[in-house]
Amino acid sequence: MDISVEERREGRLSADRLAAAQLRLRQAGYVVLENVLSLDWLVGIREAFDKELARVEPDGAASTDRRGGCHAPLCMPFFDPLIVENPIGLQIMESVMGEDLWAMLPYHTNTSWPGAGMQHGHSDTKHLFPEVPVVLPPSLMVLNIPVVDFTEENGSTEVWPGSHLIVDASIGSSPLETLERRAAEMPSVRLNVPTGAIVLRDMRVWHRGTPNRTDIVRTMISLVYFRQLHGLPDHLTHLPVIPWACKNLLSERAKRIFRYNPVEGNT
Ligand SMILES: O=C(O)CCC(=O)C(=O)O
Secondary structure, eight states: OBOOHHHHHHTOOOHHHHHHHHHHHHHTSEEEEBSOSOHHHHHHHHHHHHHHHHHHOOOOOSGGGGEEOOBOOSSTTTTOHHHHTOHHHHHHHHHHHOTTOEEOSSOEEEEEOTTOOOOOOBOSSOOSSTTSSOOOOOSEEEEEEESSOOOTTTTOOEEOTTGGGOOOHHHHHSOHHHHHHHHTTSOOEEOOOOTTOEEEEETTSOEEOOOOOSSSOEEEEEEEEEOOOSSOOGGGGGOOOEEHHHHTTSOHHHHHHTTTSOEESOO
């Protein structure tokens, strides 16, 4: 989906386009919105991430080692509101997951260095009730911001549209091979997405990174957003502690989104 100049300026989709994005998320499990971010702004962001990624580039030549990423440092430009509280991304996610959604710091990247091979097909999360043949609305969503054009050559992500709607307890609990065997019989799509786009994906969607046959580092920023559930998930007890000096770089809205990271130091 493309967005209009006004929508980009205002950081808000029209009611029609919001409905189209919601429909796409519901049916395919992901939505790509093009021309959301300025290419000039992305140049600086890419440089900042490239520096971080150079520090963690794997030594190994094996294609399985050439995939990973970095944690974003807790400072600018990594805390840019267009990343941590992307207005259009949040508008869509809040409309499907509720306005009280939350996320964790640090966020990370999905990076495939030159030479990366095919990743295992997988989903990032299970259904909340895999034993009940009912598809619930999403409670976990990832916002991806490609910092380079994603292409067939550099290993764009492959997704299986509609796979988030498959509720089958045997998929979640059995070896990945089962999922891959099933996926091989289903149509998939490569997310060949230009820079400037954002991608929202229901984390139940089956997907995998594909081989990077270029000499560029293929990176997308990945922020995971959670629906607020009744109780607090166990993993919240060991979230990284964030210095107040870092948290204070965030807007009040972003502080609320990242509310579960404990904070230390002086306010
Ligand atoms: O790098 C990719 O294209 C996909 C990686 C990913 O989303 C994952 O590992 O969960």
